[in-house]
Structures are given as structure tokens and as C-alpha cells.
Amino acid sequence: xxxxxxxxxxxxxxxxxxxxxxxxxxxxxxxxxxxxxxxxxxxxxxxxxxxxxxxxxxxxxxxxxxxxxxxxxxxxxxxxxxxxxxxxxxxxxxxxxxxxxxxxxxxxxxxxxxxxxxxxxxxxxxxxxxxxxxxxxxxxxxxxxxxxxxxxxxxxxxxxxxxxxxxxxxxxxxxxxxxxxxxxxxxxxxxxxxxxxxxxxxxxxxxxxxxxxxxxxxxxxxxxxxxxxxxxxxxxxxxxxxxxxxxxxxxxxxxxxxxxxxxxxxxxxxxxxxxxxxxxxxxxxxxxxxxxxxxxxxxxxxxxxxxxxxxxxxxxxxxxxxxxxxxxxxx
Amino acid sequence: xxxxxxxxxxxxxxxxxxxxxxxxxxxxxxxxxxxxxxxxxxxxxxxxxxxxxxxxxxxxxxxxxxxxxxxxxxxxxxxxxxxxxxxxxxxxxxxxxxxxxxxxxxxxxxxxxxxxxxxxxxxxxxxxxxxxxxxxxxxxxxxxxxxxxxxxxxxxxxxxxxxxxxxxxxxxxxxxxxxxxxxxxxxxxxxxxxxxxxxxxxxxxxxxxxxxxxxxxxxxxxxxxxxxxxxxxxxxxxxxxxxxxxxxxxxxxxxxxxxxxxxxxxxxxxxxxxxxxxxxxxxxxxxxxxxxxxxxxxxxxxxxxxxxxxxxxxxxxxxxxxxxxxxxx
Numbered sequence: 249x250x251x252x253x254x255x256x257x258x259x260x261x262x263x264x265x266x267x268x269x270x271x272x273x274x275x276x277x278x279x280x281x282x283x284x285x286x287x288x289x290x291x292x293x294x295x296x297x298x299x300x301x302x303x304x305x306x307x308x309x310x311x312x313x314x315x316x317x318x319x320x321x322x323x324x325x326x327x328x329x330x331x332x333x334x335x336x337x338x339x340x341x342x343x344x345x346x347x348x349x350x351x352x353x354x355x356x357x358x359x360x361x362x363x364x365x366x367x368x369x370x371x372x373x374x375x376x377x378x379x380x381x382x383x384x385x386x387x388x389x390x391x392x393x394x395x396x397x398x399x400x401x402x403x404x405x406x407x408x409x410x411x412x413x414x415x416x417x418x419x420x421x422x423x424x425x426x427x428x429x430x431x432x433x434x435x436x437x438x439x440x441x442x443x444x445x446x447x448x449x450x451x452x453x454x455x456x457x458x459x460x461x462x463x464x465x466x467x468x469x470x471x472x473x474x475x476x477x478x479x480x481x482x483x484x485x486x487x488x489x490x491x492x493x494x495x496x497x498x499x500x501x502x503x504x505x506x507x508x509x510x511x512x513x514x515x516x517x518x519x520x521x522x523x524x525x526x527x528x529x530x531x532x533x534x535x536x537x538x539x540x541x542x543x544x545x546x547x548x549x550x551x552x553x554x555x556x557x558x559x560x561x562x563x564x565x566x567x568x569x570x571x572x573x574x575x576x577x578x579x
Numbered sequence: 580x581x582x583x584x585x586x587x588x589x590x591x592x593x594x595x596x597x598x599x600x601x602x603x604x605x606x607x608x609x610x611x612x613x614x615x616x617x618x619x620x621x622x623x624x625x626x627x628x629x630x631x632x633x634x635x636x637x638x639x640x641x642x643x644x645x646x647x648x649x650x651x652x653x654x655x656x657x658x659x660x661x662x663x664x665x666x667x668x669x670x671x672x673x674x675x676x677x678x679x680x681x682x683x684x685x686x687x688x689x690x691x692x693x694x695x696x697x698x699x700x701x702x703x704x705x706x707x708x709x710x711x712x713x714x715x716x717x718x719x720x721x722x723x724x725x726x727x728x729x730x731x732x733x734x735x736x737x738x739x740x741x742x743x744x745x746x747x748x749x750x751x752x753x754x755x756x757x758x759x760x761x762x763x764x765x766x767x768x769x770x771x772x773x774x775x776x777x778x779x780x781x782x783x784x785x786x787x788x789x790x791x792x793x794x795x796x797x798x799x800x801x802x803x804x805x806x807x808x809x810x811x812x813x814x815x816x817x818x819x820x821x822x823x824x825x826x827x828x829x830x831x832x833x834x835x836x837x838x839x840x841x842x843x844x845x846x847x848x849x850x851x852x853x854x855x856x857x858x859x860x861x862x863x864x865x866x867x868x869x870x871x872x873x874x875x876x877x878x879x880x881x882x883x884x885x886x887x888x889x890x891x892x893x894x895x896x897x898x899x900x901x902x903x904x905x906x907x908x
Contacts, residue, residue: 410868439868444811444818446858449621453862456608477723477812481735498813501724576724 275308278527279329280520281322281339282313283366289579290340293365293520297338300524303546307528310334319346326350330357336527339373340365348372360531364523370556374530375537377523377551379514381560385467385493386421388512388564390429392491393463396509400431401462404454406475406492408442408468418467435461440471447474455482466492472511476502496567496575503572515565516579522548522561587834591849595856602860609863616741622855623748624803624810626848628822629829630755631796633847636830637768638789639775639839640697644686645800646822647708650814652679652804654712657721657730657814664727671730676801682708683797687790697789705823712816723812734809744806751799755844764791772840829854832882853878 280297282290294311301307312329314321319342329337330353337359341347344367351361351372361368364377380388393403405422407415419437426434435458440447447470454461455478464479466472476490476499490508502508522545529535535543541553551559567575603610628645635642656675659666682704689700723731734744741749759765770778771788778785808814833850835842857878861871 438862442817443820444807444813445822448811449859450862452617453859456614457606457863457865473723473813474811477810498720498722501722501812504724 275306276304276336276528276531277308277310277332277334278336278338278524278531279310279312279332279334280523281325281329281337282311283322283340283342284317285313285315288577289516290520292516292575292578293340293523296517296520296522297524299517300521300528300546304525304528307524309524314342317342319343322347323350326354330354330359333357334359336360336362336531338523338527339363339368341368342366344369345372360527362523362527362530362537364519367558373557375526375553375557375559377519377526378558378560379519380562380564382417383421384560384563386418386423387425388566389418389465389467389492390422390425390432392510392512392566393465393489394429394432396489396491397432397462400433402433402435402458402460403463403465404436404438404458404461405434406447406450406454406464406466406468406471407437407439408471410439412442412468415467422465440466440468440474442468442470444470444474447471448478451475451478452482455479455484455488461488463489463491466490466494468492469494469498472508473498473502476505476507480505480507493564495579496572497577497579499567500572500576503567503569510566510568512564512566514561515575518548518565519561521546522551526551526559588843588845588849591833591846591853595849595853598853598856598860602856602864605865606860606863609860616745618855618859619852620742620745621859622851623744624806625825625829625855626748626851627751627799627803627806628826629833629847629851630751630844631799632826632830633755633833633835633842633844634768634792635697635789635796636827636835636837637772637839637842638785638792639772640690640789640792641701641827641837642683642686642793642796643698643701643823644682644705644708645796645826646819647705647712648679648682648797648800649804649807649822650816650818650820651682651708651712651715652676652801653808653818654716654721654804654814654816656805657726657808658715660727660730661721661725664730668729668733672802672805675805676798679801679804680794680798683800684790684794686797687793690793691786691790694786697793709816716814716816718816721808721814726809726812731809731812734806744810747802747806751802752844752848758795759844764788768792769840772836772838774840825854828879831879831886834886836886850882 280294297309301309312325314325322342326347327350337354341363348369348371351368355361361373362375362377363373365379367376405419407419426432436454438450438454440450451464451474454464464475466475472490472492472494479485479488479490485506491511493513494511495513499508499511525545526543529543530537535541537553537557539553542550544550548562551561553559599610608614632642632645652675655678656671659671686701686704689695690697734742736743738746767783767788770783771785775785807819829851830847832853833846835846857875
């Protein structure tokens with residue numbers, strides 16, 4: 249069934265290609281293949297890719313993806329892109345393994361394949377672009393609090409569950425960089441289990457146990473929202489700054505109320521921008537993606553290819569009152 | 580002394596008092612009146628839900644879908660509020676409570692008309708309700724800035740020293756006391772639980788009584804849905820995930836027999852308060868998160884053991900003569 253569908257799609261697209269010919273072959277055609285269309289996060293990434301294309305000059309961005317976020321649907325799109333003979337595919341995959349055979353077929357035809365945001369197994373791509381790395385995130389969450397505490401102060405971390413792998417790694421990295429931030433004292437790490445009620449109570453508990461607390465850092469969206477509400481309800485806006493990792497749409501209200509000065513998460517525009525830069529560099533042969541190679545990504549800086557062909561883009565992007573509304577529309 | 584011990588409510592009050600005493604040894608500010616008000620307010624949602632669950636358990640059923648019902652009603656109210664901020668709060672509350680009652684009635688009808696065990700019915704509807712939230716919201720959150728100020732402010736407004744959410748809980752407790760002690764329906768919940776067969780002979784429709792228990796439980800879940808969403812100022816698919824177990828735990832601690840027929844309004848409320856005190860104390864007494872889980876679990880098991888001992892019926896002697904005859908020789 250899926251095969252028939254993909255055959256039809258391929259045939260249709262091949263036909264379309266022949267009829268419209270290809271006057272733009274001199275350009276590098278980069279397909280930005282996303283998990284599904286109609287998702288604000290990916291539309292923003294496409295905007296970033298277009299920005300990169302404008303800077304690079306000879307690049308055409310084909311923003312595409314399936315209508316539903318499944319690996320099967322994505323494979324059909326990959327087949328269609330192979331038929332279109334694009335120069336590069338930059339994919340955010342719905343499944344790290346299921347799309348590998350289709351992407352290998354693409355690479356056999358000379359198409360450069362990279363993955364970004366949501367990765368593909370190493371055999372199915374040249375490199376993978378992570379929005380950030382554990383070290384960068386660990387540093388960022390402490391910096392977010394320290395930025396607003398020039399004189400130092402007490403901070404506490406409100407995490408998800410005590411066994412959550414991501415959060416535990418970030419907290420570990422945060423502890424490592426702590427000595428670099430003079431005067432910042434991490435007084436407690438508590439766990440709200442990613443439940444609103446428990447996170448809210450833990451935040452209240454922190455305020456009671458540490459009357460001089462200056463900031464609550466929550467590297468989880470449920471936790472940061474609950475903590476911001478707890479601080480608001482306790483009337484401690486201005487005394488305690490709630491920060492951490494969250495989506496702009498979830499935190500816009502708390503940024504405007506002042507419960508949170510700033511928070512961070514990857515910036516989808518930068519991510520699409522960087523993916524386009526890397527795809528262009530690899531497709532034109534300007535760069536290679538072997539371990540240790542460095543690829544320039546325009547205004548964002550550069551990335552170094554690490555283990556498993558993975559690279560980390562940058563520090564998570566900081567959102568505050570000046571830009572949260574713009575991004576709240578996006579994701 | 581023995582008569583006193585029979586009053587589970589008194590034991591629970593004593594247990595809560597001892598617990599608060601022990602906690603304040605470690606964290607003196609816990610016993611401050613302002614903190615006590617805060618703990619009560621935090622527990623109000625659980626207490627309301629435990630009362631609804633109590634009705635269902637009294638009739639020898641169980642409702643696992645209450646937390647999902649709460650989440651669905653909460654999401655619907657949040658979405659309505661975000662889309663039409665002009666809807667007055669009383670109307671919005673009426674919509675939420677009726678929706679909750681309707682969802683509860685679905686459970687009730689399935690148990691009544693199709694005679695399916697309630698644990699199966701509500702296990703199914705629990706996932707259906709959660710799935711419906713996802714379909715409604717397509718996985719999106721309703722966030723604080725999308726809700727109107729009136730929507731968020733109502734439960735927080737302070738009247739006579741207590742927040743409105745606490746007053747709502749007190750009002751619900753009052754209504755339940757009246758329902759259980761002064762209405763035929765309230766008495767029939769007990770009758771159905773103690774002896775369903777005998778209830779039929781006294782003219783009580785067992786299925787219909789259960790239907791009403793589920794419907795009322797649904798209505799309070801709808802009310803709690805509003806309180807939850809307004810309190811935490813956020814609505815998403817997983818709100819109150821796993822909360823159904825806390826509700827049942829509150830009932831069990833409050834001495835409501837899972838076998839049906841035994842339980843009081845006071846017990847359910849005290850059971851909820853007991854859990855509320857534990858939940859609010861754990862963050863301030865500085866114990867490891869893993870020990871926290873073990874403590875919560877141990878409390879429930881101890882309560883169940885206590886219940887089982889209290890409820891154990893002595894074998895009834897039917898033939899006095901035969902007993903004597905046996906003992907005599």
C-alpha cells in the first residue's frame with residue numbers, strides 16, 4: 249500500500265519535474281524536510297533557512313514535509329525529493345531508524361543528507377545538528393539565574409522526576425560550572441515529577457525552607473510554569489526570579505507579570521538557519537563532516553563535528569520581555 | 580477507650596494532630612495559622628474529589644476516571660475562557676459541572692444498564708477522556724496569559740480569611756453532609772453497599788443508585804477541574820495525571836471500605852486532609868524524593884491494615900442451642 253502510494257507520488261513528481269524542466273540547476277537546492285507541515289516551530293525553522301539562503305545567494309530552499317507526523321509519510325516525501333534530484337536534504341525525522349533506508353538511497357544518488365532537531369541514526373546521514381549540548385544547557389540554566397543576581401544569591405533547582413535522564417545530566421553539568429559563578433549558591437535540588445500540583449508544592453516548600461531564596465531554576469516546562477504561579481501567588485514577584493527551560497507560548501504571561509525575568513530554549517529560526525548553512529557547505533564540498541571538522545554557520549558562529557557525527561549549535565536562546573511575544577506566536 | 584477507638588474520625592484527627600506536631604518539630608513554621616490555611620486550601624480539590632469517590636465506593640463500585648474527567652472539564656473550561664473571555668464565571672462553572680456530570684453519567688449508565696464491572700468501565704472511560712482532551716486541544720497547552728484574569732482570580736480571592744477555593748470545598752462538604760444524612764438517596768447509597776440484595780427488596784433500585792453516585796462524582800470532578808486549572812493557571816493533556824489514585828487513597832485512609840457500605844463524609848475529608856498534610860510536609864522536611872514515595876505508600880498501607888482489622892466481622896452464631904450443645908459435654 250505504502251509502496252504503491254510512494255510510487256504514485258514519485259511518478260507524479262518526476263512528471264512534474266520534467267514538465268517544468270529545471271532552469272535553476274545552477275543553484276544548490278536544499279530540502280528542509282520537517283516532521284509535519286503546519287507546525288509553528290518548523291515554519292520558524294523554514295524562515296531561518298530562507299534567511300540563510302538569502303545570505304548564501306545561490307541557494308533555493310524547498311520547505312516540505314508530510315501532513316501527518318509519521319515515518320511512513322516522511323519516507324514518501326524523501327522518495328519524491330530523490331526524484332526531484334535535490335542537492336541536499338536536511339531532515340527532522342519522525343523516527344531515527346525507519347527513514348534510514350530511504351535516506352541511504354538518497355545518499356547513493358549523491359544527495360547530501362544531514363539531520364537536525366530530531367536525529368537520524370548515523371548510517372542514514374552525514375551529520376546531525378543538535379540545537380544545543382548538555383554542557384551548554386547546564387551552563388545556560390545557571391547563567392540565566394546569575395544574570396539577574398550581580399551580587400550573588402541563593403538559587404534552587406526544581407526538576408522533573410528524580411530519575412529523569414535529561415534533567416539529571418543538565419543538573420550535573422550545572423553543578424560543574426557553578427564555581428565559575430561567584431556568589432551563586434545552589435541550596436537545593438527538588439523534584440516536582442512534572443506534575444503541576446507537586447511542582448507547585450515543591451516551589452512553595454522552597455520558599456518556606458529558604459526565606460532568602462533569589463531564584464528558582466526549573467529545567468522542565470511543567471515545573472517552570474508551576475513555580476512561576478507559586479511565586480505569583482506567594483506575592484514574591486521581584487524577590488524570586490523563576491527561570492529555566494520552557495516554550496515562549498507557555499511563559500509569555502509569567503514574563504509579563506515579572507515572575508520570570510528570562511528563560512531559554514532553542515531558537516527554531518537559528519536552527520533552520522544553521523541547518524541550511526551546513527547542508528550548503530557539505531553539498532558544495534566547501535566542508536566535510538568528519539569528526540573534528542569545523543563548519544561555519546553564518547551569524548550563529550560555527551559548529552564542530554563530534555562523536556557519531558553529531559554537532560551542537562549553540563547555547564539555548566534566551567527569551568525575555570523584549571522578544572517573548574514574537575516567539576509565543578511560533579511555539 | 581474501646582468505644583473511642585471505634586470512632587475512626589477521632590483517630591484520624593489525632594493522627595493528623597500528631598503528624599503536624601512531628602512535622603513542626605522539624606520545621607516550626609509549618610504549624611503557623613497562615614500555613615495551616617494554605618495546607619487546607621491546597622487540599623480542597625482533593626477533599627471535593629474524595630467526597631465524590633466516596634459515593635461510588637459506598638455502592639461497591641470504583642471510579643478510576645475522575646482525574647481524567649477533571650482534566651477534560653478543566654481543559655474545556657480553559658479553552659472556552661481563552662476563546663470567549665466574555666463568558667461570565669457562573670455560566671462557565673455551570674458548563675463545567677454539567678459536562679462533568681454528563682461524563683459521570685456515561686460511567687453510571689454503562690454500569691447500570693450493561694452491568695459491566697465499574698473498574699472496567701472507568702478504566703476505559705479514563706483513557707477515552709484523556710484521548711478526547713488531546714483531540715480537543717491537539718496537544719496544545721492553554722497558558723496563563725490566554726486565561727482571563729477573572730478566571731484565574733476567583734479561587735484565590737480571600738473571603739473572611741480563607742480563599743474562595745477553600746470556601747467552595749466547605750460548601751461541598753456541607754452539601755454532602757445534607758445529602759448523606761437527610762435525603763433518601765443518601766441513605767440508599769449505604770443500603771446498596773451494605774446489602775444490594777436486601778436493598779432490592781426494600782424498593783431501592785441498585786443500578787439507579789449507582790448511576791446517581793457516578794453522576795454526582797462526575798459533577799464534583801467538573802467543579803474540581805475548574806479549581807485545578809485556575810489554581811495552576813495552565814491546562815494540558817496530562818493535568819492531574821495519576822491523581823485518581825490519590826483520590827482513592829484519601830477515601831481508604833478516611834475509612835471508606837472498598838467493599839462498600841461503610842464510610843462517612845467526615846472520614847473522606849479527614850483522609851484527604853491527612854494526605855494533604857503529608858504532601859505539603861514532604862517538601863519542607865527535607866527527605867529524599869525516593870523516600871517520599873515510600874512514605875506516601877507506607878501511610879496508605881498502614882491505613883488499609885487498620886481498616887481491615889476494624890471491619891473484620893466476628894462470625895455470627897445462628898444456633899445458640901447447637902453451640903451450647905457442642906460446648907456442654
